[in-house]
Amino acid sequence: MRDVLPDEVELRDGAMACILDVYRRYGFRRVETPALESLRLLTGGQGGENEKLIFKVLKRGDRLAASAEEGDGAELADLGLRFDLTVPLARYYAHNHAKLPQPLKAIQIGPVWRAERPQRGRFRQFTQCDIDILGVLSEVAEIELILATAEALLALGLGDLTLRINDRRLLVAIAEHCGFASDRFESVFISLDKLDKIGLSGVRVELEAVGHPTDAVAKLVGILGEPGLAKGDLDDVLGALPVDSGGAPARALKAVMRAVRGASEGRFGIQFDPTLVRGMSYYTGQIFEISHKDYPSSIAGGGRYDRMIGKLLGREVPACGFSIGFERIIAILQERAGVTDRVRRVALLFDPAQDDLAAVMTAAGRLREEGHCVSLEVRGKRLRKQLDDLAAHGFTDYVLFGTSEIHGLASGAGERATSG
């Protein structure tokens, strides 16, 4: 966990406002869930590996005493900090659906917590930024999520985006065709997900090491080695796979790719990738990721998860979401200079021992009425150093109380002001 300094907060706030503006134009509305959820919800099996990384909150008062007395077996904790925004959204919908629009098009931006080992660039509190459509079975949900997310990233100035898309049902068809055991598909997909990193031979070694049948592994490796897979045209790739190229998943893929291509007008790439897996086992249909040329891993990801809400509500509600890796976006934006407009901030320098405070306030008020952001600053003994410090901390201008001139502060402005 870490502190955020003013400059970075401004970058983050600006990026967030930019994303929110696009999402609102696409008809999404922000919802909020609490940071703490019951451990029963958080450990219900939807969170995958993240369920091992929960910050658990001790029971309070009598309930803690009672658990402690019961000894080792009793649970000392009953609440946990959310590790993502998807599981809480499903709970939110199950709890509040009678009061919510049908369908619900939700924006969520907020912190999540994971008790990971500290490592460079990864924090135990970080921000996620999701949109979800709950209650729409049609692939129009996928299309809107993809367009809104890509549009938000483009609005941030991130060009060179590529969307990769696949469908979990195609992955299942391939695994079935190869003859893997149906209760071990998730393990096949986890290895397949590493194809980029460990290559085809690595996938083969890993699948055999965890005991999948040799002939199934060989069949899968054969399919993945097909030259047609690399061609990229949807019909060609589908033709090279052991899937029904006229079935519902294939038709939905075609519809989504066609609509997204039409609406995107070439501003980002879109590509069918039959090896795309996405980590979470809750996905039931299309899955997608957006990558950016300056960043090694994907910067946004999502998919359809039609069965999660049913487990909480007792009736199934179709659902689909897309999540922007907010911290990754910030890392990219920080590399760039001048992405956001610099706010004009004026320092009004005065001497509290000599100047009349009421008059200083009046002068500040007048500058604010003219539209400036004005901070009163006690004039120090060394004006030149003070002006340099002000420039270093985001001030763009200064005014000496008693004068009406606004002086610009740039690098080196301090020297000019005192030598002139």
Add this chain to the structure above:
Amino acid sequence: MRDVLPDEVELRDGAMACILDVYRRYGFRRVETPALESLRLLTGGQGGENEKLIFKVLKRGDRLAASAEEGDGAELADLGLRFDLTVPLARYYAHNHAKLPQPLKAIQIGPVWRAERPQRGRFRQFTQCDIDILGVLSEVAEIELILATAEALLALGLGDLTLRINDRRLLVAIAEHCGFASDRFESVFISLDKLDKIGLSGVRVELEAVGHPTDAVAKLVGILGEPGLAKGDLDDVLGALPVDSGGAPARALKAVMRAVRGASEGRFGIQFDPTLVRGMSYYTGQIFEISHKDYPSSIAGGGRYDRMIGKLLGREVPACGFSIGFERIIAILQERAGVTDRVRRVALLFDPAQDDLAAVMTAAGRLREEGHCVSLEVRGKRLRKQLDDLAAHGFTDYVLFGTSEIHGLASGAGERATSG
């Protein structure tokens, strides 16, 4: 803890943006600290009663196992959720001061957590909204904090505001004069703080019940009963008190009241209240509260706390802050209709089984380019009911795909649209 529905999130976001805008114009900048802090910090004695209400987070992995083995006495938790934004800000400043502007004018808006017993209108996660000036000894800090906070509340449409102001040093002088034991002043102030609720006789009973000397109690009650106290004019009230009316606290009060009166131009009231206490014992100088005629308790409060940072940093840094009770503000705004402008939101109704999705996307894109917030909505079987639902959930207009006309949606718009 609770879920926030889209309408309320919009009200909250709008209020937050309005407050932030004013604070930025006063030269404050947002900073962010993590939700979790070390329990050592949170239980360091600065949080008063709130330290009893901390949500504590279990240690993880080996460290938890080690603590559990050590048995009952060992601490199972090492982190806690912050119960306010002031203690974390002091830690933030102590930790990052070399990288921060001097002085630091900080805005903090974010959730805090207290494990209180659930009761009506109080939640265990709620939002605080603070501004603080760290590093300014002059009362210009108090003046800016007061003006910025009052301005923010006025910008929200909250008129009829009254600022009450006092100085902890005057309270100490009175307690000394009455002859209370110097190590029990805080207990005197806690009873005095209830004067509004329990009256002068109640204060007397309470002070005697906790064992303060009868003659000291009688002296205090005598002072509080002085008719001069009710008159309100600063010099008269100071004259009726056993304090040095020419000393530093009295002079600072006069300077602040004069500058605030001048700058406020009568838009809010300001009043010296020698019985104002504020709960926290960390205050060292002026303290203030703002009340609004529609709300029984204060809606903002703050004061000077010059010794808190010194305990963490090893050298004293003067500090002063003002906190808006954000949840109280929202409660007042919710009582009012039409405080925020309603966003125009257009539903584009289409039939996924018949309409060409790429063409639907193009139509939506065109409307968005015209500046509308547009949500694609699958057309239901009963248009009239669907339009009513859309109006109930914040939509202001709808368009039927294939037509270009934008229809308004108000209460009853559904009937008009289908009968016309």
